Amino acid sequence: MPDRSLPLLANDHPVTRDAALARLDEFVPRAGPAYAGGRNHDHGPGRHDAVSRLSAALARRTLTEAEVLSPVVALHASGADAFVREVFWRGYFRGWIEARPVIWQGWLGALDRIDARLAQDDALAARHLAAVRGATGIACFDHWMHELAQTGYLHNWARMQVASIWIFTLGLPWELGARHFLDHLVDADAASNTLSWRWVAGLHTPGKAYLADATRIARMTAGRFVPIGLAAHARIPDAPPHPPAAPPRQPTAIAEGVPTLLWITPADCSLEREPALAALLVRAVAIIDPDGAAAGHGAQADRIALDDALARAAARWRVPACRVAGIEALAALAEEIGARQVVTGRIGVGPGMGTLIAARGALRRAGIALAEHVRAWDRAVWPHATRGFFALRDHIPHVLAEMVG
Numbered sequence: 001m002p003d004r005s006l007p008l009l010a011n012d013h014p015v016t017r018d019a020a021l022a023r024l025d026e027f028v029p030r031a032g033p034a035y036a037g038g039r040n041h042d043h044g045p046g047r048h049d050a051v052s053r054l055s056a057a058l059a060r061r062t063l064t065e066a067e068v069l070s071p072v073v074a075l076h077a078s079g080a081d082a083f084v085r086e087v088f089w090r091g092y093f094r095g096w097i098e099a100r101p102v103i104w105q106g107w108l109g110a111l112d113r114i115d116a117r118l119a120q121d122d123a124l125a126a127r128h129l130a131a132v133r134g135a136t137g138i139a140c141f142d143h144w145m146h147e148l149a150q151t152g153y154l155h156n157w158a159r160m161q162v163a164s165i166w167i168f169t170l171g172l173p174w175e176l177g178a179r180h181f182l183d184h185l186v187d188a189d190a191a192s193n194t195l196s197w198r199w200v201a202g203l204h205t206p207g208k209a210y211l212a213d214a215t216r217i218a219r220m221t222a223g224r225f226v227p228i229g230l231a232a233h234a235r236i237p238d239a240p241p242h243p244p245a246a247p248p249r250q251p252t253a254i255a256e257g258v259p260t261l262l263w264i265t266p267a268d269c270s271l272e273r274e275p276a277l278a279a280l281l282v283r284a285v286a287i288i289d290p291d292g293a294a295a296g297h298g299a300q301a302d303r304i305a306l307d308d309a310l311a312r313a314a315a316r317w318r319v320p321a322c323r324v325a326g327i328e329a330l331a332a333l334a335e336e337i338g339a340r341q342v343v344t345g346r347i348g349v350g351p352g353m354g355t356l357i358a359a360r361g362a363l364r365r366a367g368i369a370l371a372e373h374v375r376a377w378d379r380a381v382w383p384h385a386t387r388g389f390f391a392l393r394d395h396i397p398h399v400l401a402e403m404v405g
């Protein structure tokens with residue numbers, strides 16, 4: 001099936017490595033004071049030049065955080081502090097949820113309960129439908145919901161307004177909004193998305209919610225929108241206190257010197273550049289063919305990113321590039337090439353966990369280990385991401401010195 005929105009995606013939210021590097025080159029001069037001053041202004045679709053629009057590439061690790069920050073810090077030094085901080089927010093949310101996977105499981109469980117309520121509560125269902133269709137009558141909200149549906153992207157500041165209006169003005173459960181974003185965003189990321197929605201709702205920093213404000217919206221959109229009737233108070237949803245942080249899941253370590261099938265997933269699309277993997281005895285590289293029928297910008301971006309990553313990795317190790325239909329086919333391929341282990345990039349808390357568990361089971365039945373590569377960046381950032389962001393912020397200079405140089 002042809003991808004009709006492909007040109008838009010490729011231009012605006014690059015997920016191939018060459019296109020993402022080109023975007024980075026072009027953006028670096030604007031990552032300093034221009035970013036700090038302009039990043040919160042929303043000029044409308046197709047006019048998001050003040051921000052990098054590298055999130056789709058970063059979410060799939062087509063580019064790594066270190067690769068993005070290296071030229072930025074080299075050019076701007078502390079003049080790029082605002083941009084550097086934003087990139088660290090990504091690692092902060094990822095580290096925080098890896099220490100509390102129960103937050104993700106709790107969200108899934110809550111969705112089941114809310115879906116059951118939606119089936120019975122006509123008023124709630126009608127409000128929800130109006131919101132997802134962008135037909136609430138709140139012009140800015142409706143505009144942003146259409147932009148999200150059409151482009152797969154919303155500026156960070158617009159995401160905050162949408163989430164706040166969703167929760168506090170429309171009175172809808174934050175869990176449904178988080179699902180809608182995850183289904184539509186080209187940069188959909190379980191950690192950043194779930195925890196940002198919780199942050200807006202007042203659940204991440206307990207008692208501190210983000211309330212959208214009409215005057216600020218008018219200012220930041222240069223008067224394009226002047227909403228009336230927005231909630232004046234944030235009614236923070238009930239939720240249990242945060243569970244304590246636990247050490248992140250330790251994946252099976254990679255064995256050296258054994259025949260290996262390299263499996264590329266959307267969790268890490270540039271494994272071929274990892275020095276730590278250079279000595280692997282890779283016999284083939286594989287992707288599980290994404291569901292061709294899956295709609296949405298995120299699914300489309302996955303297909304493009306995986307194709308690109310597969311070609312690069314196969315060229316790097318000079319081995320066959322294989323596309324398999326599913327997990328059983330992945331295990332069969334591993335057996336066929338005599339692999340003793342399958343190596344992949346670490347799969348984090350989120351929708352990929354189900355695939356990981358199923359793959360581990362299928363491979364175990366074939367007597368093959370499934371090992372995951374953990375990036376040095378994650379090992380450096382996550383230990384400081386278990387409390388508030390400020391605890392990590394104090395470590396940014398050390399992480400940069402160690403990882404970016």
Ligand SMILES: Cc1cc2nc3c(=O)[nH]c(=O)nc-3n(C[C@H](O)[C@H](O)[C@H](O)COP(=O)(O)OP(=O)(O)OC[C@H]3O[C@@H](n4cnc5c(N)ncnc54)[C@H](O)[C@@H]3O)c2cc1C
Nearest residue numbers: 051052053054055086087089090156159188189192193196
């Ligand atoms: C309700 C809500 C949901 C969100 N869902 C996602 C999501 O699913 N996936 C996602 O990648 N980001 C999410 N974000 C964070 C942020 O909106 C996007 O990362 C950012 O808008 C991407 O655009 P950009 O690449 O131009 O960002 P830039 O401003 O250029 O920032 C550079 C990079 O820093 C990271 N970053 C920037 N801001 C944030 C932030 N607030 N939190 C975490 N990382 C950040 C991203 O990787 C981004 O690519 C969400 C924010 C909110 C408020």
